[in-house]
Amino acid sequence: MSAQLAQIFTQGMTLSGLQRLMLMLPLCLSIAVIYKTTRCQRMQEVPTAAAVLWGTIVIGMFAVGIGLWLLFQIAV
Amino acid sequence: MTSQNISPVIRLPLAGILAWLVPGLGHIFLGDRARGLTCLVTVTVTFWSGVAIGGVRSTVDPQQRKLWFMAQLCTGGNTLGAYALHQSLKAGNAKADAAKSIGHWSSADVGVHYTGVAGLLNLLVIFDAIARADAVPTRRSRRKRTEPAT
Numbered sequence: 001m002s003a004q005l006a007q008i009f010t011q012g013m014t015l016s017g018l019q020r021l022m023l024m025l026p027l028c029l030s031i032a033v034i035y036k037t038t039r040c041q042r043m044q045e046v047p048t049a050a051a052v053l054w055g056t057i058v059i060g061m062f063a064v065g066i067g068l069w070l071l072f073q074i075a076v
Numbered sequence: 077m078t079s080q081n082i083s084p085v086i087r088l089p090l091a092g093i094l095a096w097l098v099p100g101l102g103h104i105f106l107g108d109r110a111r112g113l114t115c116l117v118t119v120t121v122t123f124w125s126g127v128a129i130g131g132v133r134s135t136v137d138p139q140q141r142k143l144w145f146m147a148q149l150c151t152g153g154n155t156l157g158a159y160a161l162h163q164s165l166k167a168g169n170a171k172a173d174a175a176k177s178i179g180h181w182s183s184a185d186v187g188v189h190y191t192g193v194a195g196l197l198n199l200l201v202i203f204d205a206i207a208r209a210d211a212v213p214t215r216r217s218r219r220k221r222t223e224p225a226t
């Protein structure tokens with residue numbers, strides 16, 4: 001049991017391109033939660049504010065990614 | 077004994093050191109338990125998820141990734157634990173480690189980003205704990221505020 005648990009942290013995962021892209025979502029959620037935890041006066045406000053910020057970051061990053069991809073397609 | 081009884085000269089650096097050592101502990105020390113626990117869970121889960129994705133040998137590596145390691149160090153206890161694990165594995169089989177780190181370069185990069193971002197997020201938590209420690213009113217200042225002006 002402990003050997004299996006240790007193996008989780010010692011051997012890296014093999015990820016596909018889509019999996020790597022999807023791993024952006026929990027990282028953005030962590031950023032949104034910590035930022036809103038430090039900014040909000042009352043803790044009750046944090047879940048809604050973090051969800052809104054998470055959505056904004058994800059949509060914004062995908063928009064930038066699509067924009068750069070289109071620019072690359074046109075220019076190259 | 078609560079943090080309000082401690083002098084600000086000690087309370088400020090103590091809140092910062094505790095927040096560095098264990099993410100969120102600075103807030104818990106100041107009496108803000110819910111905020112502290114949220115920071116503790118979020119930063120710790122992000123950091124160890126990164127280690128699990130990339131593998132500890134190629135994720136927490138001060139020789140190969142100096143700047144990232146500096147960012148990771150902001151999580152204090154987590155990074156020290158991961159570095160100790162890295163060192164124990166390195167001593168065991170150095171050649172196999174090198175081969176694995178080349179084979180898993182893409183997931184290692186994801187892991188490094190996760191752990192580095194966790195460190196930088198904890199830096200934000202440390203500054204917030206220090207700012208809140210400064211804002212906590214001491215018993216004397218509260219007494220002054222409540223006393224009527226003569």
